[in-house]
Amino acid sequence: MHSDFTMKLLYLSGFNKLRLFNGKAKGYAEFINAKKRVPAYADFLDSQEFSYPSFNGLVPNLSEIPLMDKVNYIKKYKLEERCLNGKIPNKNVVIDESSGSSGTATNWARGKYERQVNAKMIAFGMRNLFGDSPVFIINAFALGAWATGVNITMSCVKFAKIKSTGPDKIKIAHTINDFGKNHQYIIMGYPPFLKSLVDEVNIDWRELDVSFILGGESMAEEMRDYLIKKGIKKIYSSLGASDLELNLAAENDFTISLRRLLRSNELLRKRILNYDGAMPMVFQYNPADFLIDVRENGELVFTICRSGYISPKINYNIYDKGHVLQYQELLAICKELNIDEGQLIKSKTDLPILFHYGRADMTVSFYGANISPVDIQEVIYSLPKLVETVHSFHIQTLEDEQGDKGLVIALETNERKGALDANVPELQQAFFNNLANINQDFREARKMLSSVNQIQIVFYAFAEGPFSDADIRIKAKYVD
Template structure:
């Protein structure tokens, strides 16, 4: 708990400071020295105040509380009540149940400065989301601050490779980054990206942004002398394994950075960012993977991010290992209280994370005081993919990241692969087996020999990565033995180019 007097500090002071800070240097200095519990207390106070406004003025939320038979909605006095009494909302029980106009304050949408975006759903049809100009400006301030903290004050040419059109990431990214330099919105077009880089030449500083599979495909073309270009990368939309970063950095100029960002179209595309401290934490757990289970209660290595608690209140749903989020950005037209985006993960306070690291790694405390002393005192969010992005083999969970890690351990095989899908295939007798469908890189032809190599790599390396898989393969090989199907580039189940890769299919 924060110091008792933190409760009496008006949140408006911090909002004003956040919105009108004359320089990112002042904000940076503040976030390096502040008590992280102060920021968390402000976040709690702010979400309680916002809840009262939503409960009173958003018709859909009133109906939702009544439907859920929440009799004590007007008795929420503190953050304990907020987390314990109020039901969690999600896309199915709230967004799809009530018309948009009912989910806005007093049945009103702004007449000016309203942006309509679409989310590229990995499940069903895309959903429309509404942002205000005021909201976008608040996000842009955070993105500008984070970018200068991570990349410095250099001028950049920013190449956006997110899918073009009304998709949330494409529209938002360009507006957020335009104040950092020249932005070219190309979309996921490798040929145009290469033409742009050739035309501009290697004398400029670049940031290339896109989904991890696209960025890998771009670099794997070897169409340019990548080590001559000053390129940093911003990736998002899905996670990646630590070995992926190492693989990518080996192919580009020394000193390049790859920064992962976390967001959700339902909430905000710029929710959290991977800081140097986050990368350090993930690298340590990647080196000692057995410590992940003890620290977080999961087998899969998650990604780590830090977020601004003045714009987001996040808390955990321990029963499902998910988390709920309330966006508190000023100008948000349709606030959703305790929204579950259905991602597998959890929030940790800054102090909680540092305590875990000190207990898990003997040398971390010294490292934190020295090379990581400039860390931002912001809370953490760990994410391990969508909670439904997993298959069960005889009760054992198999995650897409584990499959990619197994493939990456053989560099020659990994270079030939563009993407993959995994599922369970059923025999006539009702039993199932583990099926992995592989999309090969452009120009690579399927062969029985390559399929056998991939199968052996999966079987051998998954046994090293997952103890549960190793035991299952020994006890029930018919279920756990991988069956590999190879497809040429953009053929078979990969013939339709999607906004995001779908790794687990029915």
């Protein structure tokens, strides 16, 4: 456990190579520990006929260690078998579960030490983002056994006033009205819920000091613009995974300025970004705590390097897509392109930069074009008629009797709106024109269509059609 002063030393610029080496050394130590003490992991390695990674000098080649994921490891072995010494400790352990948005919910066990370290890091990060003034946190993540809701409350209670309302707009409105304007509020939740909170609750956000911390899924930069115009003071996103940890990587003022520069500078986008489509999220992370190995297919593989976790994760694939850029590499690219560094807010540290494109399996394929939820979100925020109206969306591809494929974007209106006329030619044309501007592959795919009717948007009233079974407690399901 470190003091704030010690942690600031850990993040000093100029030491990222040392942090990376430290992460690899700690990752190897976690591998040895798990191999000896975790029955499931020992069996997993035996099944893969793997003993030890090779070394390049003093550096272990951790990428040689077999990949684990939810299918070949989590679902194959019982929770007890995945814990140190093959059992769940009898006290100081929290059992939570993932939302089950990709299938059946999964149980996770988190010990006292790992919860303490994570809480300390969250407190340190919050002070860096919001200063030392008191904060009133409203936890709008799903409560009950859900991993994020449970752990956010426990992590924040030591440094803030916190009320855990869950995703309940009426409770949040009552809380703000009851406690008044003399608080610095930070509301945490999923992006679609917080957007609907701003749209549908009768509160003048401009009169309050309210900031958002978003998690669970990506958001378009246009959403940040929209929410700030509505009166939200600051908006930051965090990358977490129930499988691993709440806060693997995070936005800050520097990464937001970089994302905005990428949005406005085509040369920089072409030089840095690896994939076509909507803008990736941009985070920084500490490789001494979480090693990220980017595979050839762009999938991100994580190793938790912190000691003391009762269920170690080494080379764990959550099937997110992205890539990593070192901070000094970014500065060199900006210099090469004659980009004034003054266009970026100076980073407080030289931690590596993670470009996160979302789930590798959260896309639909249409005439060779991979269309992601973030693409659709960005289109919605580019059209004022939709921003105020749309609560959620769903992407579906169909095939008719002649074998022609169709792309249908279902748009759910918010609770204050009724079903809208889906046959608005101007709106439909604008929607797919903007999608073509965002996604180059779709621009080419559209040229192959034999009929304009193969692509369409369809409006549904709130909680109707494909949205009738939506569960507000968990992340939205945008793709079948």
